[in-house]
Amino acid sequence: xxxxxxxxxxxxxxxxxxxYKDIYTNTISDHLAEKKDKYDAILAGDVFYYQGxxxxxxxxxxNSLKPGGFFALIVFTGEITVGYKIDVSKDKFNHSLxxxxxxxxxxxxxxxxxxxxxxxxxxxxxxxxxxxE
Numbered sequence: 001x002x003x004x005x006x007x008x009x010x011x012x013x014x015x016x017x018x019x020y021k022d023i024y025t026n027t028i029s030d031h032l033a034e035k036k037d038k039y040d041a042i043l044a045g046d047v048f049y050y051q052g053x054x055x056x057x058x059x060x061x062x063n064s065l066k067p068g069g070f071f072a073l074i075v076f077t078g079e080i081t082v083g084y085k086i087d088v089s090k091d092k093f094n095h096s097l098x099x100x101x102x103x104x105x106x107x108x109x110x111x112x113x114x115x116x117x118x119x120x121x122x123x124x125x126x127x128x129x130x131x132x133e
Contacts, residue, residue: 028047
């Protein structure tokens with residue numbers, strides 16, 4: 001079953017040509033596990049808020065990268081300082097910076113750089129991690 005947004009995206013045209021070449025309706029983790037392609041970099045901007053535990057997802061990202069590849073992510077942290085927790089009022093997970101770093105390390109990454117960024121009233125963490133050699 002496709003959501004309304006997916007159906008609208010499939011119908012989107014520019015100069016009578018489809019706007020989107022590929023539309024995936026899988027979870028990120030399942031999509032990466034099914035694809036055999038390897039990438040130099042994977043970028044993820046604020047897409048982890050519907051998943052609490054990120055072990056499997058980060059492992060699939062690690063396995064989808066070429067040797068020396070890197071993973072850059074932007075994550076809303078909210079006020080949480082340890083682990084991850086669902087914000088029931090927004091039905092979204094917040095992940096602490098500590099949890100993100102520990103999970104990346106455990107899944108085979110070295111954190112190369114991290115920055116905290118205020119956007120509007122929200123705090124985000126920007127992390128760049130490279131595959132451990």
